[in-house]
Amino acid sequence: MKFRLKIWRQAGPDQPGRFEEYTVDNISPDMSFLEMLDELNEELVRQDKDPIAFDSDCREGICGACGLMINGMAHGPKLGCTTCELRMREFPDGSLITVEPFRADAFPVIKDLVVDRSALDRIIAAGGYISVNTGSAPDANAIPIPKEIAEEAMDAAACIGCGACVAACPNASAALFTGAKISQLALLPQGHPERERRVISMVNQMDIEGFGNCSNHGECEAACPKGISIVNIARMRREYIRAVRTGGQVRASV
Amino acid sequence: MSQVVLDAKIPKGPIEDKWSNHKASVKLVNPANKRKYTIIVVGTGLAGASAAASLAELGYNVLNFCIQDSPRRAHSVAAQGGINAAKNYQNDGDSVFRLFHDTIKGGDYRAREANVYRLAELSLNIIDQAVAQGVPFAREYGGMLANRSFGGAQVSRTFYARGQTGQQLLLGAYSALMRQVAAGRVKLYARREMLDLVVIDGRARGIICRNLITGEIEAYAGDAVCLATGGYSTVYYLSTNAVNSNGTAAWRCFKKGAFFANPCFTQIHPTCLPETGSGQSKLTLMSESLRNDGRVWVPKKKGDTRPPHEIPEDERDYFLERRYPAFGNLVPRDIASRAAKAICDEGYGVGPTGRAVYLDFAEAINRLGIDVIRERYGNLFDMYREITGEDPYKTPMRIYPAPHYTMGGLWVDYNLMTTIPGLYALGEANFSDHGANRLGASALMQGLADGYFIIPVTIGDFLADHRPDGLSTDHPAFAQAIKDVEDQIKRLLSIKGKKTVREFHWELGRIMWDYVGMARNAQGLTKAISDIRALREEFWKNVKVVGENEDYNKSLEFAGRVADYLELGELMAMDALDREESCGGHFREEYQTPDGEALRRDDLFCHVSVWEHKGDIKDSVRHKEPLEFEYVKPTQRSYK
Ligand SMILES: Cc1cc2nc3c(=O)[nH]c(=O)nc-3n(C[C@H](O)[C@H](O)[C@H](O)COP(=O)(O)OP(=O)(O)OC[C@H]3O[C@@H](n4cnc5c(N)ncnc54)[C@H](O)[C@@H]3O)c2cc1C
Numbered sequence: 001m002k003f004r005l006k007i008w009r010q011a012g013p014d015q016p017g018r019f020e021e022y023t024v025d026n027i028s029p030d031m032s033f034l035e036m037l038d039e040l041n042e043e044l045v046r047q048d049k050d051p052i053a054f055d056s057d058c059r060e061g062i063c064g065a066c067g068l069m070i071n072g073m074a075h076g077p078k079l080g081c082t083t084c085e086l087r088m089r090e091f092p093d094g095s096l097i098t099v100e101p102f103r104a105d106a107f108p109v110i111k112d113l114v115v116d117r118s119a120l121d122r123i124i125a126a127g128g129y130i131s132v133n134t135g136s137a138p139d140a141n142a143i144p145i146p147k148e149i150a151e152e153a154m155d156a157a158a159c160i161g162c163g164a165c166v167a168a169c170p171n172a173s174a175a176l177f178t179g180a181k182i183s184q185l186a187l188l189p190q191g192h193p194e195r196e197r198r199v200i201s202m203v204n205q206m207d208i209e210g211f212g213n214c215s216n217h218g219e220c221e222a223a224c225p226k227g228i229s230i231v232n233i234a235r236m237r238r239e240y241i242r243a244v245r246t247g248g249q250v251r252a253s254v
Numbered sequence: 255m256s257q258v259v260l261d262a263k264i265p266k267g268p269i270e271d272k273w274s275n276h277k278a279s280v281k282l283v284n285p286a287n288k289r290k291y292t293i294i295v296v297g298t299g300l301a302g303a304s305a306a307a308s309l310a311e312l313g314y315n316v317l318n319f320c321i322q323d324s325p326r327r328a329h330s331v332a333a334q335g336g337i338n339a340a341k342n343y344q345n346d347g348d349s350v351f352r353l354f355h356d357t358i359k360g361g362d363y364r365a366r367e368a369n370v371y372r373l374a375e376l377s378l379n380i381i382d383q384a385v386a387q388g389v390p391f392a393r394e395y396g397g398m399l400a401n402r403s404f405g406g407a408q409v410s411r412t413f414y415a416r417g418q419t420g421q422q423l424l425l426g427a428y429s430a431l432m433r434q435v436a437a438g439r440v441k442l443y444a445r446r447e448m449l450d451l452v453v454i455d456g457r458a459r460g461i462i463c464r465n466l467i468t469g470e471i472e473a474y475a476g477d478a479v480c481l482a483t484g485g486y487s488t489v490y491y492l493s494t495n496a497v498n499s500n501g502t503a504a505w506r507c508f509k510k511g512a513f514f515a516n517p518c519f520t521q522i523h524p525t526c527l528p529e530t531g532s533g534q535s536k537l538t539l540m541s542e543s544l545r546n547d548g549r550v551w552v553p554k555k556k557g558d559t560r561p562p563h564e565i566p567e568d569e570r571d572y573f574l575e576r577r578y579p580a581f582g583n584l585v586p587r588d589i590a591s592r593a594a595k596a597i598c599d600e601g602y603g604v605g606p607t608g609r610a611v612y613l614d615f616a617e618a619i620n621r622l623g624i625d626v627i628r629e630r631y632g633n634l635f636d637m638y639r640e641i642t643g644e645d646p647y648k649t650p651m652r653i654y655p656a657p658h659y660t661m662g663g664l665w666v667d668y669n670l671m672t673t674i675p676g677l678y679a680l681g682e683a684n685f686s687d688h689g690a691n692r693l694g695a696s697a698l699m700q701g702l703a704d705g706y707f708i709i710p711v712t713i714g715d716f717l718a719d720h721r722p723d724g725l726s727t728d729h730p731a732f733a734q735a736i737k738d739v740e741d742q743i744k745r746l747l748s749i750k751g752k753k754t755v756r757e758f759h760w761e762l763g764r765i766m767w768d769y770v771g772m773a774r775n776a777q778g779l780t781k782a783i784s785d786i787r788a789l790r791e792e793f794w795k796n797v798k799v800v801g802e803n804e805d806y807n808k809s810l811e812f813a814g815r816v817a818d819y820l821e822l823g824e825l826m827a828m829d830a831l832d833r834e835e836s837c838g839g840h841f842r843e844e845y846q847t848p849d850g851e852a853l854r855r856d857d858l859f860c861h862v863s864v865w866e867h868k869g870d871i872k873d874s875v876r877h878k879e880p881l882e883f884e885y886v887k888p889t890q891r892s893y894k
Pocket residue numbers: 296297298299300301302319320321322325328329330331332333334335336337419420446447448449482483484485494495496499500502503539658659680681682683694695696697698699701
């Protein structure tokens with residue numbers, strides 16, 4: 001297969017960016033989108049040109065490292081699939097494909113298609129954990145957890161932290177990411193002792209990082225490669241109201 | 255190098271008391287003094303994240319490094335199947351001893367008994383810890399934890415979180431880690447690659463890293479260094495591992511004096527998606543359970559290009575059923591892998607590259623109905639369809655074995671310390687617990703046992719004797735190490751040859767796969783050694799690395815890793831040549847039983863092969879750590 005590519009190039013965080021056009025040929029329909037970019041990069045290296053920078057690692061849809069805006073869609077046109085899982089057969093032969101980084105104020109561009117998503121780590125550091133030191137845990141079966149609850153918690157926990165939800169949101173909100181972690185821990189009995197503190201602190205951090213507010217567009221759910229539901233955002237809000245009513249500290253800015 | 259004494263420091267006493275006795279007798283660091291110590295932890299996978307979090311909880315000052323942009327993305331995240339623990343929640347007769355026994359036997363009697371027993375013991379605490387962190391393991395309707403069965407065991411002891419067990423366990427460890435980051439006890443350095451170890455007065459005192467965004471070469475000093483940098487399966491280029499997985503950190507420690515154990519012990523998993531042609535970057539693992547209902551075959555005619563449904567029954571060779579009538583498609587992993595490779599080497603393979611065999615469900619669908627098959631394997635069939643675009647309900651799957659795990663790694667004693675005092679190795683980076691073959695669901699267990707429960711105890715014993723001395727990176731040893739790293743980078747960038755890094759890696763992968771892969775023999779290994787040397791020589795004359803150091807530069811990153819693999823590969827071949835027996839994943843064609851099973855030679859090779867660096871790779875010296883089996887007596891593994 002053959003494709004024309006319009007790819008965002010940007011030398012560094014403070015440099016201006018621009019689109020550049022490339023053509024790739026002899027692409028197997030079984031190749032993943034990133035393997036197609038690998039081929040292009042091999043060619044660029046052979047021509048002594050700077051290869052296109054992008055992040056990836058597992059290449060099977062679980063680590064969350066990859067993430068590109070492809071034809072304006074986070075992770076491309078196929079639902080429920082990361083950029084690394086996307087195959088070239090999803091695109092018509094000969095078509096023009098536009099590739100951009102995940103864009104958000106809270107995700108500054110590092111180079112080309114690589115962005116800094118460390119804001120997501122800081123949201124987790126703000127409270128996305130259960131405070132239990134190693135060695136102090138009771139027997140694992142000491143607290144029975146109904147299967148339905150465990151499954152629901154797992155649905156939320158499946159988030160891979162890729163940031164597609166942020167990139168897809170017109171407000172660049174991280175509500176789905178944050179809501180998923182808050183939900184997982186609010187659903188499980190182990191998470192209850194810290195639930196008020198957790199939600200207030202994580203939501204605060206979300207604001208500090210410069211993510212926008214959620215205004216119920218639902219784009220995040222559509223873009224999420226793991227099918228995380230916006231029910232988790234609703235649960236985060238309930239948790240928040242609950243926390244405020246029980247005397248937690250209020251949000252830094254709304 | 256001081257005199258070579260491979261003292262594994264195994265505590266005295268009956269096996270079931272060794273760890274408790276050891277814990278009770280190790281020296282302790284006073285809580286108020288812990289914060290005066292700095293511990294460097296390299297890696298944020300299960301082993302690294304659990305170690306960093308637990309050490310910080312104890313009060314140590316921890317510096318934690320990883321290659322990815324976030325610790326949560328370490329390769330452990332990709333583990334699917336599950337984690338073993340001898341909880342015996344199923345009341346099916348499991349016990350610490352049974353898990354210990356299965357692991358020793360599964361490893362084909364090439365692991366240390368005391369370590370494996372401790373691992374089995376700690377498996378209980380791991381599950382408790384993970385549940386307390388909020389890891390959503392699968393549950394029964396009554397609310398209790400669910401289990402599944404895995405290979406090499408007759409009990410149901412595997413805990414799982416859908417097909418994402420590694421992800422959930424890692425996120426548990428990562429959350430504990432981030433809690434310590436927030437508390438200021440762990441300082442996190444993401445997007446860093448450790449490129450050298452700093453050894454002062456014979457002791458590990460720091461690391462040199464490259465900042466993967468700015469290219470800056472940075473130095474960090476500490477009182478001890480823990481390496482949790484994963485395995486080296488990507489030496490084969492294509493493997494089930496992540497593309498950034500690499501052997502560089504361990505290898506550079508080897509060159510600084512840490513001994514490397516059993517480098518040739520690698521695991522090739524039989525059911526992976528085959529190569530689709532050039533440009534492929536990794537191989538995806540498919541669950542082994544598929545062989546319960548799928549039949550493996552190739553056409554009887556060489557180079558038959560007809561689509562599978564046009565090949566009549568009597569023109570198909572169900573080679574596993576033919577060669578192994580008793581076990582058929584369910585022969586053990588190593589036999590299935592080797593048979594598939596052999597038949598493809600003979601020219602019977604299918605698919606565009608000829609390196610694949612069919613796994614056919616037509617007969618099972620006829621016999622059981624499509625609904626039963628969908629219920630059993632639906633998610634795997636979907637995944638297959640996603641990747642290949644073919645529908646396995648209608649046409650047979652194509653599968654092929656792929657490199658998956660490396661049992662070899664840095665040699666460590668019972669305390670997980672390498673031969674360099676103050677340098678520890680954890681998780682897949684060490685060699686410790688899996689012998690010549692790892693059982694499924696045991697790697698996650700080992701990484702977490704090392705990080706949560708072992709290192710926090712054993713490192714104190716060392717630090718208690720080595721008071722903080724205020725060492726800073728101003729010490730000349732750091733300047734020297736920085737210079738060495740910078741020189742290598744300059745050299746790589748200055749060659750400006752014709753062949754890309756990926757081309758070299760690919761060629762090395764071919765050599766490794768063909769001669770140091772599933773089936774090895776003296777002739778092939780000798781050839782591999784000379785081919786690798788030639789390739790290495792060519793690399794240093796003709797590699798093309800573009801761009802500059804002061805930038806995000808994948809070409810440069812990979813060049814360093816491939817340079818190391820061009821050496822490690824040679825050591826793997828040397829080790830495989832040296833070990834004139836077959837055991838576990840190491841199959842020497844010269845040493846097999848008449849029916850093609852691995853022939854172990856306990857009289858000659860019941861030892862760990864431990865390699866010491868001596869300048870050129872070919873001059874590396876092999877030492878032995880003899881293995882003694884007091885509790886599980888070695889027998890020839892039999893599958894009949
Ligand atoms: C597809 C797949 C499925 C698997 N399924 C299972 C399973 O079901 N059950 C099971 O028990 N095991 C399974 N395994 C094996 C298991 O996942 C691994 O052995 C284990 O997770 C390794 O953990 P680790 O912490 O040692 O290393 P890793 O998770 O590989 O982490 C390595 C860390 O070191 C860092 N690092 C590496 N080099 C450097 C450097 N030079 N400088 C700085 N940082 C560095 C990396 O960034 C990373 O943070 C599977 C493996 C694969 C590939």
